[in-house]
Amino acid sequence: MAEDTAYDVAAVRARFPALEGGSAHFDGPGGTQTPLPVIEAIAGALSRPLSNRGDVTPGERNAETIVAEARRALADLLGAHPSGIVFGRSATQLTYDFSRTLAKTWAAGDEVVVTRLDHDSNVRPWIQAAEAAGAVVRWADFEPESGELPVDAVRAVLSDRTRLVAVTAASNLIGTRPAIADIARAAHDAGALLYVDGVHYTAHVSVAVEALGADFFTCSPYKFLGPHMGVLAGRPDLLETLAPDKLLPSTNAVPERFEFGTLPYELLAGATAAVDFLAGLGPRDGAARRDRLVSAFAALERHEDGLRRTIEEGLSAFDQVTVHSRAAERTPTLLLTIDGRDTADAHRFLAERGVDAPSGSFYALEASRRLGLGDAGGLRVGLAPYNDAADVDRLLTNLEAFLRRA
Numbered sequence: 001m002a003e004d005t006a007y008d009v010a011a012v013r014a015r016f017p018a019l020e021g022g023s024a025h026f027d028g029p030g031g032t033q034t035p036l037p038v039i040e041a042i043a044g045a046l047s048r049p050l051s052n053r054g055d056v057t058p059g060e061r062n063a064e065t066i067v068a069e070a071r072r073a074l075a076d077l078l079g080a081h082p083s084g085i086v087f088g089r090s091a092t093q094l095t096y097d098f099s100r101t102l103a104k105t106w107a108a109g110d111e112v113v114v115t116r117l118d119h120d121s122n123v124r125p126w127i128q129a130a131e132a133a134g135a136v137v138r139w140a141d142f143e144p145e146s147g148e149l150p151v152d153a154v155r156a157v158l159s160d161r162t163r164l165v166a167v168t169a170a171s172n173l174i175g176t177r178p179a180i181a182d183i184a185r186a187a188h189d190a191g192a193l194l195y196v197d198g199v200h201y202t203a204h205v206s207v208a209v210e211a212l213g214a215d216f217f218t219c220s221p222y223k224f225l226g227p228h229m230g231v232l233a234g235r236p237d238l239l240e241t242l243a244p245d246k247l248l249p250s251t252n253a254v255p256e257r258f259e260f261g262t263l264p265y266e267l268l269a270g271a272t273a274a275v276d277f278l279a280g281l282g283p284r285d286g287a288a289r290r291d292r293l294v295s296a297f298a299a300l301e302r303h304e305d306g307l308r309r310t311i312e313e314g315l316s317a318f319d320q321v322t323v324h325s326r327a328a329e330r331t332p333t334l335l336l337t338i339d340g341r342d343t344a345d346a347h348r349f350l351a352e353r354g355v356d357a358p359s360g361s362f363y364a365l366e367a368s369r370r371l372g373l374g375d376a377g378g379l380r381v382g383l384a385p386y387n388d389a390a391d392v393d394r395l396l397t398n399l400e401a402f403l404r405r406a
């Protein structure tokens with residue numbers, strides 16, 4: 001296939017030391033490889049004086065600067081306000097923390113909506129918090145044939161007792177991108193809050209939290225070229241109303257009241273570098289970082305969608321392969337099953353030939369079961385900014401070799 005001339009994938013790939021190992025990485029949905037500027041930013045933070053945040057010593061000032069810069073960077077990435085950016089160990093941990101905090105405001109008989117499309121980290125914390133509060137869990141189902149989560153499926157389980165709707169912006173298993181803005185309107189009309197899992201979405205789409213209508217939106221920098229940590233963007237005015245359990249001497253300021261213990265400054269420096277790296281992926285015709293990010297993600301979407309179409313065309317020639325990623329709006333993430341074959345065997349076969357495409361349900365248990373795949377799931381092929389046409393050729397060539405093997 002022809003490369004997108006507006007997107008210099010060769011220049012992008014040159015910044016990733018891990019690619020020197022020679023593998024074609026289709027495992028990005030589980031965590032991307034790391035570009036050199038992010039590695040250097042982490043090392044740079046650790047090589048300079050660091051201390052608890054303050055304004056007296058160089059170490060204190062360095063820590064304070066790193067945190068402030070990271071909040072601004074993630075706010076630019078997500079179209080949010082820096083005062084609503086909360087850092088945590090992972091998106092899962094943040095969701096558990098916020099589910100427990102929000103559950104304090106629920107009463108017996110209140111209702112919480114979760115979906116069968118979601119990663120379990122946006123399902124189980126809400127179920128457990130609801131059980132503790134005596135609230136009722138309502139399920140919104142997706143259509144296994146199309147992979148779509150209709151807005152009406154969510155609207156049908158809303159009531160005047162609904163307190164929160166938890167939904168993914170993009171399925172990490174099959175890539176489906178529900179109409180979040182429409183779901184937000186339905187949830188808000190019912191008087192409920194909307195908690196959006198944006199972990200998979202943020203890696204592929206320009207995010208605008210306010211336009212989506214999300215009251216809370218989570219993401220994980222290690223899914224978009226950064227370090228292992230979690231981020232939540234919340235409405236600052238809403239965060240001011242919430243009272244998490246915390247240590248007595250810790251600050252009550254927002255967003256710090258939701259961050260427990262000392263922040264991982266080196267990881268925050270890496271997250272800022274990842275945002276800056278993403279901002280440089282597209283045309284540099286906007287002075288502001290937010291504008292450059294929007295342009296960059298438009299270029300990235302074109303690049304990844306072109307590769308996705310090539311993969312889908314190639315897979316269409318394999319009668320034994322079923323592609324379960326079918327939604328009209330979806331990320332460049334494909335879930336495959338193979339007639340009469342275990343996709344775990346395909347994973348191993350491909351890995352031996354330098355093609356990394358894992359097999360499993362990837363914590364999206366409800367979605368995998370709804371698709372009729374049980375807990376085994378399938379072979380997941382996910383694209384990232386560094387994938388190119390040669391990677392795609394290797395994937396299709398080696399998958400064909402696996403299918404031909406007796």
